[in-house]
Amino acid sequence: MTIHKEGRTILFVSLIILVAINVVLHQFFSDQNLALNLVLLASVIIYLAILQFFRNPFLTLPSDETLVYAPADGKVVVIEETTEEEYLKDRRKQVSIFMSPINVHVNRSPISGVVEYIKYHPGKFLVAWHPKSSLENERTTIVIYNPSGLKLLVRQIAGAAARRIKWYVKEGSPMIQGAEFGFIKFGSRVDVFLPLDAEVLVKINDKTKGGSTPIARLKSPAQKH
Template sequence: MRFHPAGKKIIRNTLWVALALNLIGWLFITTSFFSSLLTLGTLVMLVMVLQFFRYPHRPVTTDEKLILSPADGKICVIEECEEKDYLKTRCLKVSIFMSPLNVHINWVPVPGTVTFLKHKEGEFYAAFKDKSAEENERFCTAIRLNDGREIMATQVAGALARRILNYLKPGQAVTQDLEMGFIRFGSRVDLYLPTDTKLNVKLGQKVTGSQTIIGELS
């Protein structure tokens, strides 16, 4: 199993903590039951961290007419709304909630050119709640398509997510096989699409980043 570079430091620190706790248990805990319980607890902690930063190999089929899912997770919102950070127009919003068990890599949903990047400070409400889209810390990425239209993907922090990584740069040409970023420990990604987008997903559906077709552009 490969592990994502975003987790290199956390994996290393978790391993050291696990070793230290087990050493303390071996030296100072005389009861075998509690010693075994400590070992089991540190093992579970290490396995959870490793699975969180797993790095799957996914061949991506690019198509400029398709919107690919930017993340693994479950569709938690489908609605029309006003996008207020950059597009400032009515959009079709599709939100994907990522639990701590999902792969947390974020992929570029459409090919084009990056026109807007902005990190906004905010709160850390649970990512599945509606107010998280407006009030939580987030990172907005707008991409201009070849036909001039723009879509936006917003990485939203959650109650556990305290670090949003975004790898793109303004003016960068991007394709759907590129990683947009990474969010640590539970979060969501909001897509703001043209209102005439033909959706291929429904509320509650599980999606796979870079693989599931969210919709088709008219």
């Protein structure tokens, strides 16, 4: 377990602020032991909450071209057939995973391949489970092309509490199944647009682990003929 690089500055600044608050209160209210202890306890809880949000567990990367792995820790909130309008322009099976503030917020590649398309969209901050959040919220769309011919679209979506999406790839970047490609700060969501012939392996409300939980099985080229 490590602390994600996105959290190091926030954790340092938070520590300084919380320590300063407690020092100042002890200077001016040294006789209020109960209140000071409650503030200290609250400070520890707040800091631990921030710390757990930025945790980055060690992961043994999967390697199975027949499976699509969850891009994030969270809960499955959408499984439906839809039309992907931005880039693929075809019918797809959409699986959406909602990340609450207590989940690990590292985003991981569902498959191996190369980034064919990436685009950041500024937008609103509707709650991440809102049906329109996929099209109206701040978001980043990434299309991964696999040599087998598969194109998979992954969309990072900011939620009501999230205000910053990070991604560490660009067009032409290699994507390794299970490896980190981005991070979303605080509550958010990730959509995956699968081929129609993919077998979805999860159900609504299932819990997922990024890079560990298979969410779909792909048909091999031989099975398609």
